[in-house]
Amino acid sequence: MQSVNPYTESVRAEYDEHDDEAVEAALSRAIDAFGEWRERSLTDRRELLADAGEVLRDRDEEFAELMTEEMGKPISQARSEVEKCAWVCDYYAEHAAEHLQEKTVNGPKDAETYVRYDPLGPILAVMPWNFPLWQVFRFAAPHLTSGNVGLLKHASNVPGCAKVIEEVFSEAGYPEGVFQSLLVDSDQVEDVVADERVRAVTLTGSGPAGRAVAEQAGRNLKKSVLELGGSDPFVVLDDAPIDEAAETGARARTINSGQSCIAAKRFIVHDDVYDEFVEKFVAEMEALQVGDPKDDDTDVGPQAREDLLSDLQEQVEETVEMGATVETGGEPLDREGYFYPPTVLTDVPRDSPGAREELFGPAASVFRVESEEAAVELANDSQYGLGGSVWTTDLERGKEVAGRIDSGAVFVNELTKSDPRLPFGGVKESGYGRELGKEGIREFVNRKTVFVQHGVGDE
Structure with missing residues (x-):
């Protein structure tokens, strides 16, 4: 081995x-x-x-x-x-x-x-x-x-x-x-x-x-x-704090070089703040440092295996061929190592890999929606249900929207993460059962x- x-x-x-x-x-x-x-x-x-x-x-x-x-x-x-x-x-x-x-x-x-x-x-x-x-x-x-x-x-x-x-x-x-x-x-x-x-x-x-x-x-x-x-939704509502959402969104998509089951993968953004969010989100993704994973300043390292890099590129290419726009990234880096750059796709067709499949690498799919109801509908339009994130300045609204998202966890104004104190697990094709917390030890x-x-x- x-x-x-x-x-x-x-x-x-x-x-x-x-x-x-x-x-x-x-x-x-x-x-x-x-x-x-x-x-x-x-x-x-x-x-x-x-x-x-x-x-x-x-x-x-x-x-x-x-x-x-x-x-x-x-x-x-x-x-x-x-x-x-x-x-x-x-x-x-x-x-x-x-x-x-x-x-x-x-x-x-x-x-x-x-x-x-x-x-x-x-x-x-x-x-x-x-x-x-x-x-x-x-x-x-x-x-x-x-x-x-x-x-x-x-x-x-x-x-x-x-x-x-x-x-x-x-x-x-x-x-x-x-x-x-x-x-x-x-x-x-x-x-x-x-x-x-x-x-x-x-x-x-x-x-x-x-x-x-x-x-x-x-x-x-x-x-x-x-x-x-999972293919976690990252929902940005019309009253969201855009600077914080864009900065956290870039980290949420690229943690562990994008190879995380609870990474934010589908960015669902209200039309009223869409252009502002995309501009700032792309800037945050482009500012990440890609390089030697042993360098303390590196934000994004290589993908774990060559075949994983190839799989991700195939998904991105097919999504683009179906009509998506590449805002940044979109091609493996021409260098030693299995490097894929932070990538942002917009105009993502709802039936493309960028919408329907899990992209297990630093590639984000961004969707424009006209209302809160449309945002929740799109968030739930997935075979997966592991985590999710909702961004709003109205915490009561955030809790209400979180309650309507079908997943094992939803974080309001924070990226999805696991915590020993809290039960962790999914619904739908994200699996069943719970780890961590009291619920986990009793499984x-x-x-x-x-x-x-x-x-x-x-x-």
Whole structure:
């Protein structure tokens, strides 16, 4: 399994893949570890998670550089990602006991009735390359702490990240087998999902991958959680603060070099402010610095793989051929590395890739609408429903519009982002289930009802 630096286009390292024998051994370790791990006190598990957060902080620069070398993330954003991983460890170390506390339910007066939250067992996590540490830690922090054990199948272009995540938990003192990385290809995933020792599966990735995993999980009667990306609307109403919307919009579209499921992708702008917004938005996009991802001043690095760059260009070309106008960008950069410039498309046809598909790179589609109602209608005219953003100076209006947008999250006067304190997930073809917050830690537990009848056998 090769790790290719997308900035230099050179192989930075090679890793031995796990064969079927190695996978079998890992599954055996996982089920053995679960038997003991589930009996560890929640206090112990929380303390170990806090220690994992400290390991992340102690090795933050090492991990940030690794992410930048494996998938091209600008180094400043890579450092922030490591810190966010430490934050999610801190959050569940502090709040897991509260989220997993037994819940008393009013029942018959002569009985004690409550719900407890028990772990399920080994959980398989199939994770993507775009946030190679954060996506894993937002899975592992809650679900290991609730008493499950984790098996990670990471994206094949970030094997180095997969290995160091395993090291974090080992260095923090987790028992062997509680968290393991499997360096396997996608063909082996089906067998792992089907294995009776694996009790549930979570996937963050593409729609086709999600459908395949969900089908396998359903066939084997196993719980699944899916986060399948999005094409988030960024709605600019007629009373929006245009300077702030344009500046934040450029960041929202190009974070992680545009390779984010919750990046703003469809900019839906009221006619009254359309020209002003487009002028300022294009200027903000053109002001972003594209270059060496290890340079602290770089805003946009390379795309993670050559095929991803090609896919994005095909989508942009087809959108333009169907009638869209290129305001800036629109062609891969003629230089070493998989670079695509910040791109703005206007006059985007509603049936073009720029409107109907997810553009996974720094290319924004801008739409003009005549009213608030038309803005909401267009925002919801998508197969996706992950996040969204609404811009207005009237906060009550913003909340009302947010309530009408069909997505898992809507932010008013802010870009869409994940937060350990808040549930995260989508609707429609963006998937189902929730990560993070109280809702996230309860996704992979047995919500067990306990009924204790009083008075039986009393003298």
